[in-house]
Amino acid sequence: MKKLSRHRDSQQGRHGRRQSRSPRELSILYEDDAIVALNKPPKLLAVPAENSGAPSALSLLSAELRTKRQRAFVVHRIDRYTSGILLFAKTWPDREALVRQFLEHTPVREYLAVVRGHLKAKNGTLIHHFRQQGMFQKLTRERDPKGARAELHYSVERLLRGASLVRVALVTGLQNQIRVQLSALGHPVIGDRKYHPAEAEERRITRVALHAAHLEFAHPRTGERVSLECDPPADFQSLLHALRLPSRSPR
Numbered sequence: 001m002k003k004l005s006r007h008r009d010s011q012q013g014r015h016g017r018r019q020s021r022s023p024r025e026l027s028i029l030y031e032d033d034a035i036v037a038l039n040k041p042p043k044l045l046a047v048p049a050e051n052s053g054a055p056s057a058l059s060l061l062s063a064e065l066r067t068k069r070q071r072a073f074v075v076h077r078i079d080r081y082t083s084g085i086l087l088f089a090k091t092w093p094d095r096e097a098l099v100r101q102f103l104e105h106t107p108v109r110e111y112l113a114v115v116r117g118h119l120k121a122k123n124g125t126l127i128h129h130f131r132q133q134g135m136f137q138k139l140t141r142e143r144d145p146k147g148a149r150a151e152l153h154y155s156v157e158r159l160l161r162g163a164s165l166v167r168v169a170l171v172t173g174l175q176n177q178i179r180v181q182l183s184a185l186g187h188p189v190i191g192d193r194k195y196h197p198a199e200a201e202e203r204r205i206t207r208v209a210l211h212a213a214h215l216e217f218a219h220p221r222t223g224e225r226v227s228l229e230c231d232p233p234a235d236f237q238s239l240l241h242a243l244r245l246p247s248r249s250p251r
Helices: 057-066 092-103 177-184 197-201 234-242
Strands: 008-012 018-021 027-031 035-040 083-089 108-116 123-133 136-140 148-160 163-170 210-218 225-229
Touching (some): 027 225
Antiparallel strands (some): 108 163, 148 163
16 A cells, blocks of 8 residues: 655645655645645545545555554545545544534635636626435425535636636535536536536546645634645646637737
8 A cells, every 4th residue: 555755845834834745645735633634636535435445545644644643534525536635633523623614614615627618707606406316416496305505606717718717615515516516507627527428538637627726724623724725736737738828929
């Protein structure tokens, strides 16, 4: 099993905690006695899949913390094909305190997404209702007793060639929420073959173009705000470069 490296690089979070980086798997964005925030690369599972021996962020982190007689507890999850910030607690009480925050929707959770087309409004709020059907989220009506409310805010950060870079702030946090809501708006996330099979033809990125870029929450012990930033990985940056608009020639 691959282990987290103890090599230190030169990058730092906002709170001055240096990152610990593994060349192939994970980098630690923030760590103290209560919590660990990881930069999960795309295509790595957040937690182990049933009946699978494939590595996950949880298994890799647990192997590292075991050497220090510490444990890792899942606080929230991001999809396998989504990259970016993933938060774990080191004790059960810390985990419970953090989970309460997520259930109350108090953490600030921002994602970057590359979507098809140009949105009519540069900023907006999307509200839909989902019903879980197997592995998929289906849109349903507000009065559906098995439905759940989904809300997010978005802003267009950059216009691209036939696409847009969008920053999304989650209000709720349902599975696949961003992908389903942006699709309902008519602007599916590039590479999202789960909800748009035609995206299997996309060759500039081999996964959904979604990245967990910012997370802000209250520390479970001190109550102080912890604010983390995480730049998109190389495949996301490469997609942006491929879709960049040509610069205008000066007159």
